[in-house]
Amino acid sequence: MSGLAQLVGPVSSFEAFLLSLGLDFNPSGSRSDKIGMRRTALFLRNWRVFCVCIGLGLVTMASSASARQLSLAPALTSELNRVLNVSEALHRALVEQNEELTEISLREIVLQLGRARAASYLAKPHDRRHLMKILDAAYEQFELSQTSYGNERWARIEAAFNQLANLVRVYKLDPSFGIFFCPKDRTTWVQKGYKPRNPFKSYKHTDASCGIRVSG
Numbered sequence: 001m002s003g004l005a006q007l008v009g010p011v012s013s014f015e016a017f018l019l020s021l022g023l024d025f026n027p028s029g030s031r032s033d034k035i036g037m038r039r040t041a042l043f044l045r046n047w048r049v050f051c052v053c054i055g056l057g058l059v060t061m062a063s064s065a066s067a068r069q070l071s072l073a074p075a076l077t078s079e080l081n082r083v084l085n086v087s088e089a090l091h092r093a094l095v096e097q098n099e100e101l102t103e104i105s106l107r108e109i110v111l112q113l114g115r116a117r118a119a120s121y122l123a124k125p126h127d128r129r130h131l132m133k134i135l136d137a138a139y140e141q142f143e144l145s146q147t148s149y150g151n152e153r154w155a156r157i158e159a160a161f162n163q164l165a166n167l168v169r170v171y172k173l174d175p176s177f178g179i180f181f182c183p184k185d186r187t188t189w190v191q192k193g194y195k196p197r198n199p200f201k202s203y204k205h206t207d208a209s210c211g212i213r214v215s216g
Contacts, residue, residue: 069172072131073122079115080167081174083138084190086112087164088177091191094157094199095208106146113139130170138163154203161189161199169215179215182206 072080090105092098117135120128141160145153165179165188176192185204189211191197196211198204 070127070170071172072127076116076119076122077171077173079112079119080171083109083112083116083167084164084174084177087161087190088192091189091197091199095197095201097202103146106142110139110143110146113142134163134166134170138167151203154200158187158189158200158203161187164190165215178213180211181214182210183212184210 071077086105086109090102090109093101093105113135117132117139120131120135123131138160141156141163145156145160148156167173168177168179168190177190178192178194179188179190180196180198181188182196182198182200182204185198185200185206187198187200187204189199191199194213196209196213198206198208198210200206201208201210
């Protein structure tokens with residue numbers, strides 16, 4: 001018996017289900033009644049097959065998305081995960097609107113991005129070119145944000161978080177980090193967990209809870 005057949009089960013199981021609803025497959029009943037019952041059982045069987053196929057399809061899609069992520073050398077992966085860990089401190093500072101912690105976290109993430117860039121030689125040449133584009137863009141935006149103010153600073157931080165989202169999307173990193181998107185202000189960021197904490201709430205004037213975990 002195939003895996004799908006095992007999941008679906010025989011028609012008789014649906015007949016038992018119909019009996020539990022009071023639908024009796026009485027042999028003495030009319031031929032049309034028995035045909036109708038059989039058709040009902042067959043419909044339920046086909047519906048179950050459809051639901052199982054949909055479920056398997058969703059699992060396959062999720063597995064395929066994960067399979068498309070690139071694996072990097074362990075030492076390089078560790079450096080990138082450290083970038084994400086520092087970004088979590090920055091994310092928390094922005095959510096709490098803690099200016100002092102924001103300044104510290106910006107300096108730390110620039111330093112850690114520098115270490116990750118230095119470790120990028122561990123990647124294959126083709127992978128390294130793509131990785132360096134992401135790291136360079138994030139490094140530049142975070143570095144410039146340290147000497148920027150007001151909306152310009154927020155715009156640079158937002159652009160940098162978009163690059164961190166690219167890291168999480170493309171490479172196999174710490175799975176506790178996910179990509180979040182707020183449909184109201186169209187911002188994207190990376191954070192741990194599944195409960196959204198929008199770091200751009202004060203900049204975009206949106207709710208702190210606006211966000212959907214879309215990846216990772």
